[in-house]
Amino acid sequence: MIEEIYPRSFGDSNGDGVGDLNGITQHLDYLQTLGIDAIWIAPMYPSPQVDFGYDIADYERVDPQYGSLADFDALLRAAKKHHIRIILDMVLNHTSDRHAWFVESASSRDNPKADWYVWNDGVAAGAPGVTAFQKRFEHDGKVPPNNWESVFGGSAWEWVPARRQFYYHRFYRQQPDLNWRNPAVEHAMFGAMRFWLDRGVAGFRLDAISTLFEDPQLRNDPQRPGTNAQGDPNLSTRYSDNLPEVHDVIRRMRAMVDKYPGDRVLIGETYTADVADLDTWYGGSRRDELQLPMNMLPGFGWRAKFDAGWFRKTLEGAQTVPGQPLIVFDNHDNPRSIDRFGDGRHDVQRAKAIATLLLTSRATALTYYGAPLGMTTATPARKEDVRDPIGITGWPKEKGRDGERTPMQWTPGPQAGFSTNPRTWLPVNPNHVTVNVQTELAEPGSLLNWYRKLIALRRSNPALRDGDMTFLDRTDPDVLVYRRGGAHPVTVLVNFSGMPQKVKTGIVQRAVRTLAATDPALANTTTLDGATLPAYATWIVTPAK
């Protein structure tokens, strides 16, 4: 069980309104009580914070607002005592434009770092085939060499007068893409990874890993109908994403990481259109690339909905990958799952169902700080309150990602116990008076206690830990039923409907014993046949001895 921690928002130990590393250290007891095995910390390196840390200015230091290297080492030591491993975010695609490498690279065409980023002369504004979009970005008669777009809006090419050239940036213009065709770049980045592996981190979550390479011929990405939230033409990223060259880098990286003792791990941020596309990230049958590419489909697939059929299909699909599956429902880039899968009235009940899927599937589970509490998305209501730049340029169609990054809710008290400073970097969600760790730990039926129960169960029950996963009912539109195999199999039943549902005969005939149930009435039921699952109920059973 891994939890993603957004360091700005977890715990503020020094009262500046921004979370920090010591704030994580102070809350390790909570993480251990929850049953977390490892935390993935979003970037905490020095950064101008344009993309809140995903624009790194130095890969081998800690941003002073989050603490120091000594604080980091103290966190590692304390986490070890709590049996929690630390996974760092590694941003390989790009650096900050304030990184010394880029400052040097941008200064002239013939400095030692001149070829560390993706530079291009551009083309004449009047050249044949130049699109209206490219013409919007003209400088001195030159326009970007093709139609590639920044994920965050506008052209992916930015003009630098000192070089009279454009550089490529897939994300914000303050995030220039490194040139991975230059072996010096790989050498430097692997060096940065070793710096942290040597200190004792358990591995990395590889940010935007599919985007390291671009088409050397710079062919235009095919245009699709319509425009996106930033008002730019929709493109399919055929020539700017998922180029095969990235797999050679990952294989070398895996070989490097495997030389370290103690099961280090490579996790990938791998949004794919289809589950079969995950194969290559494992390295196919050779499995010599990532141990844990993320399967985003059940949680974030474009057709994802709170529906038994959707999860039957995608969770069954998740079982087909060549290695250990990794399932994700929440992260710092998307509205929280409690809102995406909620209906506004039964959100906590539905969140318990999602927790069940996450924690009883045969998969490594990845959660996000606050999700086990049912923290909700608090998107700013006014443009002037937005901090994430895409929410400013895209307003009101795109309101940015602030809503899923608000301060952790520890207590019902001031600032939810996150900070002593009333001016927190993002506002504390007013619902912290009821949605918080302290209150929920004291409520047996809380979402947090449901998470704790399921995590404890999956640690202690061999079928839930390692058993295979078989879907027992293929057609029921309301109830999902699956079995985790082993000598003592476990059957999981989840009612996705707002109505009570009768368990269909023929699923498990023998008398059963309840391991966990969202509704106390189920706990005393000893037969599946004919039992009634209340609305949105989860029931986890094993054959009675």
Ligand code: GLC
């Ligand atoms: C990843 C991160 C996102 C960031 C982007 C650029 O998608 O999750 O937060 O903005 O990469 O680094």
